[in-house]
Amino acid sequence: MILFVNGSPQPNGNLHRMLEKIALDTDRECELIPLADLDIRPCRGCVGCAATHRCVQEDDMGLLYERLESAQALVVGGVVYFGRINALTHCFLERLFPLRHRDPRTRGKLAAAVVVGGMDGSQGVREIRDFLEKYFFFRMVGSVYFNSATPPCYVCGFGEKCQVGIPALTLPPEEFAHFAIVPSLFQRFEDHPEVVRACELLAQALSQNLAAEVE
Known part of the structure; x- marks a missing residue:
């Protein structure tokens, strides 16, 4: 199963539609989670998760840890605000911390980044990629971004x-x-053939890498 996380507060914006297209094009079981519908608080830095691999906070992030552990791949979607990945997406990334201790639960899992920005979505891609690779040992298979100039x-x-x-x-x-x-x-990403093609290629990369893992 591929877990798609949508960090945009816009219910049917470009990011949501890009994630939907990628999910459909993988032709695999996928789940799309809109973070805007969840109550996910910031990490408190208490490190109370070290022994249990679960956060001590009782919020909606607790619903996601088992799904993150069982998923074969994670696709993180975010939007760029003030030149950085938005707070909703960053908060989710912070709260992955319980899965990192001692024997990281996400080591070697496939991951990808999808970002929409006004002028520089590539900055958001770099942030998500660095977070997932450096701190949680995901194996990145690709990314796509759309500069909406909006x-x-x-x-x-x-x-x-x-x-x-x-x-x-x-x-x-x-x-x-x-x-x-x-x-x-x-602007809509659907009106930009190069972005549509990038979404298709990312879906293909996810599907092919998952297939290679079971061979």
């Missing part, structure tokens, strides 16, 4: 006039003076 300024209600918003800071003054938020500014 800042929150497009939906806050003030993006056309705000002097500290992304449009004002990135457009020449004469262009920003006539800037208008129109539907065509909201």
Whole structure:
């Protein structure tokens, strides 16, 4: 089974749809978990998990540890806020800590990263990859990211006039003076063939690596 974790708070955004496509294209049993629907608190650093491989906090992360241990592969999806992976995704990664002690439960498991960012989704991919490889000994089989170029300024209600918003800071003054938020500014990964193909290749890599493990 491949476990897909969606760290975006948007219920049907680009990240959700990318994860869905990859899951379907693997043609394997998959489970998609939206972190926004769960109560997952930050790690408290108490190290109370060292003996039991389970966190002492009683929240929804406790529902995921057995699934993480039994899954053949983990695909972590996150979004980039302020140039870093978002807090929801990072919180999930922190809370993997109980699985790391002494005999890491995730050693050698397959993993992949899927990220959506405004301008630099590759930064989020690097963060997730480094976290999974360095600290939890996953074996990364690939990644994909989509730069949507769609800042929150497009939906806050003030993006056309705000002097500290992304449009004002990135457009020449004469262009920003006539800037208008129109539907065509909201990009979908499905309209970018190279991103669609990258999703297909990641699904193929996951499926092929899983098949190789049972041969």
